[in-house]
Amino acid sequence: MSKATVSRVLNERPGVSPQMRQAVLTAIDVLGLERPSGLRPRSSGLVGLILPSLEDPIYPVFAQVVQTNLARLGYTPVLCIQNREGAGEDEYVGMLLDRGVSGIIFVAGQHSFTDADKTRYESLLAQRLPVVFVNGYMEGINAPFISCDDMAAGDLAVRHLAALGHRRIGLLLSSATNIADLRQAEGFCRAMRREFGLVDDNLIDVSFKGEEGGYAGAIRLLSKGVTAVVCASDLLALGAIHALSQRGHRIPKDISVVGYGDSNFMAYTAPPLTTVRQPILAMGAFTAQTLVKCIDGESFSAGESLFPPELVIRGSSGVRSD
Incomplete structure (x- = not known):
């Protein structure tokens, strides 16, 4: 095989047959060399679920809904919970990539802040890793975003x-x-x-x-x-x-x-x-289904899917007394 063929495979460029592409990757593995991150094999049953914390009680509920729906679809989430003393989002992403996850769900992560650097997500998309973002939005990121309105x-x-x-x-x-x-x-x-x-x-x-x-x-x-x-x-x-x-x-x-x-x-x-x-139940189910569709190579609508909120009246609001 020529250097040009190897270069095209390593840089994920067209013009190489599936058989030749596999031959190049096999040779890399036999020689004990490290594949580029975008060409590493992925664990078909694992997906990453990165949460900001469990302090807000809606996040454990959301994680449970996502886990239940992923299990029905044949996937298991690797739950990553951020806190002040532990690993942050970027550290978790590195660990998940090392595990070869098939995709990642980001919940209220760095994408939910206006001053966040989007290059971290552009890098994941360049590796063709399926990702779904929950609660937040970033212009220019070609991935599904899911939020309450x-x-x-x-x-x-x-x-x-x-x-x-x-x-x-x-x-x-x-x-x-x-x-x-x-x-x-x-x-x-x-x-x-x-x-x-x-x-x-x-x-x-x-x-x-x-x-x-x-x-x-x-x-x-x-x-x-x-x-x-x-x-x-x-x-x-x-x-x-x-x-x-x-x-x-x-x-x-x-x-x-x-x-x-x-x-x-x-x-x-x-x-x-x-x-x-x-609507955590609906949002969680839709998030799991959307990620699996992306993993399966189905087309998705880039941009944002908004779910309608609902007012729940209880005892902490009442008629103005004066």
Whole structure:
């Protein structure tokens, strides 16, 4: 075989028959040389599932739904959970590639931030590795993206609170660069303009993730005289309720709180949390099916598939009392 043929195979260029391509790869293996990453054999039964954490209760539910649907389709997920002390997304991707996974599902990863570097994903696509992204979006990445309609979620929350008589409504975000938060803020502002003709930017607070972020942000919004708070996650909402209750405010008689996400636990908080539900079961099933279709070489629609949210009214929202 000629050097030109070997070069075409190694650089994945056309003009080489399947038989000759396999002969070149066999020779590389026999000589003990390392194949380029894009030509390494993949484990047909394994796929990577990278989650941001398990702190938010919607992520364990999502992982379970994905796992169940992948198993039905003959695949097993390798679960990778990020945390502050452990491996990050890039480290997990390297480990998954070493295992030869057939594809990777990224959930609320680096792709969910406006300031993220997309070259990490372009590299995976150049290796022809099937990937699916959940909760977030990146222009120029030719892969399926699956999200809840965050803009509609922000709109739903304001519509609900406005119907209860609230006008001074605060918005509590976890990040200024998270795409889901920014979209929810856009829906919030759109609804505030529609309902009241204006948006008070002072009532939009950017805190940080988790209950602690909700606690800190709620104290700041409380000082601005809000009668209701829309939160970008259920954990933020739980932290907000804790802070408001500690300061003697009754939920929802004095202040209403609305979250975003919804897991089974939210019906048993004190008070039960009014929230905008993400359709985790439908999103998880669709994510698994989409990845397997990509692995099987079926065509897919690049771009974003949005799932509609649903308002779930419980005990943390009520009629404005004054």
